[in-house]
Amino acid sequence: MSSAPRKTDIGPPHFEQFLPPVIKKNYGKWKGHEIIKPGVMVHVAASGDKLFTVRAATPRLLSIATLRLFADLADKYSGGHLRFTSRNNVEFLLSDPANVDPLIAELAREGYGVGGIGPAISNIVHTQGWVHCHSAASDASGVVKSVMDELYPYFAGTRTLPGKLRVAFACCLNMCGAVHCSDIAILGVHTHPPKINDKDVPKMCEIPSVVASCPTGAVRPATVDGASSVEVIQEQCMYCGNCFTVCPAMKMADAERDGISIWVGGKVSNARSEPKFSKLAVPFLPNNPPRWPEVVAAVSNLVTVYAAHARKFERMGEWIERIGWPQFFKLTGIPFTKYHIDDFRHAGETFRRSTHVRQSKEAET
Amino acid sequence: MSEKKRETPLLDELEKGPWPSFVKELKKEAARPMVQDLLGQLERSYEEKVGHWKHGGLVGVMGYGGGVIGRYSDLGEEFPACAEFHTMRINQPAGWFYTSTALRTIADIWDRHGSGVTNMHGSTGDIILLGTKTQELEPTFAELTEHGFDLGGSGSDMRTPSACVGPARCEWACYDTLGAVYDFTMQFQDELHRPAFPYKYKLKFAGCPNDCVASVARSDMSFIGTWRDEIQVDQEQVKAYAASGAIDVQKDVCDRCPTRCMSWDGKTLAIDDVNCVKCMHCINAMPRALAPGNDRGAAILIGAKAPIVGGALLSSVFVPFIKMEPPYEEIKELIGRIWDIWSEHGKNRERVGEFIQRIGLGNFLEQIGLDPVPEMIVAPRANPYIFYQDDVFAQPGEEA
Ligand code: SF4
Ligand code: SF4
Ligand code: SF4
Numbered sequence: 001m002s003s004a005p006r007k008t009d010i011g012p013p014h015f016e017q018f019l020p021p022v023i024k025k026n027y028g029k030w031k032g033h034e035i036i037k038p039g040v041m042v043h044v045a046a047s048g049d050k051l052f053t054v055r056a057a058t059p060r061l062l063s064i065a066t067l068r069l070f071a072d073l074a075d076k077y078s079g080g081h082l083r084f085t086s087r088n089n090v091e092f093l094l095s096d097p098a099n100v101d102p103l104i105a106e107l108a109r110e111g112y113g114v115g116g117i118g119p120a121i122s123n124i125v126h127t128q129g130w131v132h133c134h135s136a137a138s139d140a141s142g143v144v145k146s147v148m149d150e151l152y153p154y155f156a157g158t159r160t161l162p163g164k165l166r167v168a169f170a171c172c173l174n175m176c177g178a179v180h181c182s183d184i185a186i187l188g189v190h191t192h193p194p195k196i197n198d199k200d201v202p203k204m205c206e207i208p209s210v211v212a213s214c215p216t217g218a219v220r221p222a223t224v225d226g227a228s229s230v231e232v233i234q235e236q237c238m239y240c241g242n243c244f245t246v247c248p249a250m251k252m253a254d255a256e257r258d259g260i261s262i263w264v265g266g267k268v269s270n271a272r273s274e275p276k277f278s279k280l281a282v283p284f285l286p287n288n289p290p291r292w293p294e295v296v297a298a299v300s301n302l303v304t305v306y307a308a309h310a311r312k313f314e315r316m317g318e319w320i321e322r323i324g325w326p327q328f329f330k331l332t333g334i335p336f337t338k339y340h341i342d343d344f345r346h347a348g349e350t351f352r353r354s355t356h357v358r359q360s361k362e363a364e365t
Numbered sequence: 366m367s368e369k370k371r372e373t374p375l376l377d378e379l380e381k382g383p384w385p386s387f388v389k390e391l392k393k394e395a396a397r398p399m400v401q402d403l404l405g406q407l408e409r410s411y412e413e414k415v416g417h418w419k420h421g422g423l424v425g426v427m428g429y430g431g432g433v434i435g436r437y438s439d440l441g442e443e444f445p446a447c448a449e450f451h452t453m454r455i456n457q458p459a460g461w462f463y464t465s466t467a468l469r470t471i472a473d474i475w476d477r478h479g480s481g482v483t484n485m486h487g488s489t490g491d492i493i494l495l496g497t498k499t500q501e502l503e504p505t506f507a508e509l510t511e512h513g514f515d516l517g518g519s520g521s522d523m524r525t526p527s528a529c530v531g532p533a534r535c536e537w538a539c540y541d542t543l544g545a546v547y548d549f550t551m552q553f554q555d556e557l558h559r560p561a562f563p564y565k566y567k568l569k570f571a572g573c574p575n576d577c578v579a580s581v582a583r584s585d586m587s588f589i590g591t592w593r594d595e596i597q598v599d600q601e602q603v604k605a606y607a608a609s610g611a612i613d614v615q616k617d618v619c620d621r622c623p624t625r626c627m628s629w630d631g632k633t634l635a636i637d638d639v640n641c642v643k644c645m646h647c648i649n650a651m652p653r654a655l656a657p658g659n660d661r662g663a664a665i666l667i668g669a670k671a672p673i674v675g676g677a678l679l680s681s682v683f684v685p686f687i688k689m690e691p692p693y694e695e696i697k698e699l700i701g702r703i704w705d706i707w708s709e710h711g712k713n714r715e716r717v718g719e720f721i722q723r724i725g726l727g728n729f730l731e732q733i734g735l736d737p738v739p740e741m742i743v744a745p746r747a748n749p750y751i752f753y754q755d756d757v758f759a760q761p762g763e764e765a
């Protein structure tokens with residue numbers, strides 16, 4: 001151990017030391033920007049200075065070998081300056097437009113394509129999955145990779161969209177990542193109550209905190225074979241996994257019953273309409289590694305139908321609100337089921353309490 | 366130690382295709398036994414369709430209660446090199462800006478002490494160093510602080526605040542998001558590193574209502590830039606957009622304005638700014654022609670969260686407009702008052718949004734000492750179950 005005093009609470013490094021000179025000079029004085037081509041934009045400052053941004057995809061999970069590669073590319077093309085975006089893309093910040101194309105070529109050679117700016121599909125915000133999390137109902141990286149391979153033309157700009165389309169993935173109801181407000185949200189779900197290991201409960205868990213952890217009050221203290229444990233009222237459980245987070249003896253993972261649900265029409269931006277939650281489109285698809293074909297097909301269908309029908313600038317949720325949910329289910333061919341009707345607290349808020357229905361022959365039963 | 370090379374036929378499938386492959390990333394570090402075993406365990410998850418991680422265990426660095434997530438394999442005997450696989454969360458530089466030197470510093474430290482696998486970045490914004498053993502935590506921490514980096518939050522603390530790129534590159538930033546996030550992070554180091562709240566508390570700073578950091582969905586306190594005066598219009602540029610044919614000013618801009626407060630006669634774009642709700646649509650559509658006004662600040666919204674425990678919430682208007690200027694004293698005091706009341710009365714694992722729903726926004730405002738204003742609601746209540754108090758008898762202007 002060195003004798004230097006242990007440093008604590010120093011906080012993050014100050015961002016200013018990492019800003020390229022053109023940003024330092026024009027901080028807060030940008031006039032406008034333009035997308036030059038897929039994955040490349042130029043920002044122009046009041047001073048006339050220009051900053052060229054090249055945005056490349058990353059899988060979020062990055063090796064240090066790749067961090068070093070990005071560092072080398074930054075040294076070679078962008079004066080050593082780069083940043084990451086809130087959606088896990090990497091951006092190189094260039095002053096010299098002559099460096100744009102060579103950088104893109106080198107990124108492509110290394111497997112990091114550019115794109116994701118403007119009305120495109122950007123990286124999928126996602127979570128840890130089987131790579132690192134305890135409560136995952138599905139892997140994250142594998143689903144994201146499979147879906148983005150399919151949607152790649154919308155990232156690279158070879159196919160375009162009417163508006164922005166934000167896709168997010170979370171592997172359980174904890175929803176690390178803004179899944180619940182995305183145009184398309186892919187969500188891992190458990191569909192069965194936890195399996196209680198009565199032997200381990202007293203050793204591994206504090207019973208009162210397990211009981212308190214359940215949002216629906218489904219967990220009750222119980223005596224099993226003379227020892228204290230817990231029981232779950234099965235019909236009160238909605239498989240959120242809260243109890244498992246505080247008590248590892250209540251396993252959620254279930255190879256056959258875990259799977260994926262798909263939600264649509266959420267947004268966080270205030271542009272035009274207010275921010276909104278994503279709503280259920282597909283209640284359940286099986287976990288089918290390594291490529292999750294059912295999930296890829298479902299997402300691809302949603303994107304295609306949206307691209308064909310939405311108006312310029314219209315987000316998924318705005319388009320659906322304009323045409324109505326019955327039409328959404330018709331156009332996408334997704335079956336409407338009892339699972340689409342909310343039955344938790346405040347469920348009635350989503351019931352239609354008017355006769356404002358676009359009547360059609362097919363709606364008759 | 367297992368030095369075995371693991372076969373991964375299922376994962377190998379994910380090396381194909383145009384999108385960058387996380388499997389390739391893992392294989393770049395596969396000379397390390399820890400990553401070799403991680404690949405082995407992950408392949409097993411792909412075969413069996415279940416995860417193999419166990420939650421928790423108290424691990425961390427001395428004097429800190431957060432910033433490290435303990436993780437253990439439930440197949441530790443089979444995959445001993447990743448039996449312990451803890452995550453360190455490192456507070457990112459604001460706006461996620463790096464120099465090549467800073468990035469190499471992180472890589473070098475993680476080369477010496479961990480798996481060589483990272484997430485750039487985690488959902489909350491931190492640099493995630495994925496996978497190390499307990500005995501490596503202190504030495505990693507010492508090297509990180511030596512190089513100017515510190516841990517982020519986890520558990521029931523203030524989580525690592527984050528901000529959009531803001532004035533560093535965005536012409537729409539209505540305040541200095543990077544300056545603000547740095548200032549608040551430094552102010553609340555203790556709350557960040559030593560969990561003492563009922564549950565997590567997230568702060569997010571977005572420079573304008575486009576909200577590129579999803580603050581309205583993800584933060585207990587969202588600072589969303591906005592303005593009070595008129596949108597700046599360059600009529601010549603509006604005409605240029607119209608002439609270019611790229612934008613139909615009537616159809617794509619005026620007709621899509623949520624309050625229909627714009628009109629276009631083919632020559633001049635008129636905006637009835639009193640009725641503009643600062644949604645950003647017209648500015649996004651014609652960035653060269655329009656810009657936010659000059660009287661800029663932020664709206665503070667409160668209470669967003671994901672579903673766990675009591676259901677998902679979007680944050681809601683708390684302070685409709687405030688100037689965002691250092692040293693942000695008024696806001697810091699407000700945060701202090703919120704934390705006091707929530708810490709005292711909030712239940713375990715109750716986010717502030719849920720707490721407000723339980724006790725009522727009206728009561729919460731009273732406790733905090735903020736006046737209710739109609740900007741906070743979409744509409745007044747429709748239900749007549751009102752809990753009257755004596756102050757209802759006070760005359761207007763009279764102290765109750
Ligand atoms: S979404 Fe759930 S399973 Fe996935 S990383 Fe977050 S807590 Fe873990
Ligand atoms: S999974 Fe959720 S709903 Fe079911 S018992 Fe556990 S905490 Fe309760
Ligand atoms: S939130 Fe607004 S100011 Fe911030 S980066 Fe996005 S568009 Fe720019």
Ligand code: SF4
Pocket residue numbers: 272621622623624625626627636640641642643644645646647648
């Ligand atoms: S910002 Fe939104 S509300 Fe205001 S004028 Fe533009 S489109 Fe209309």
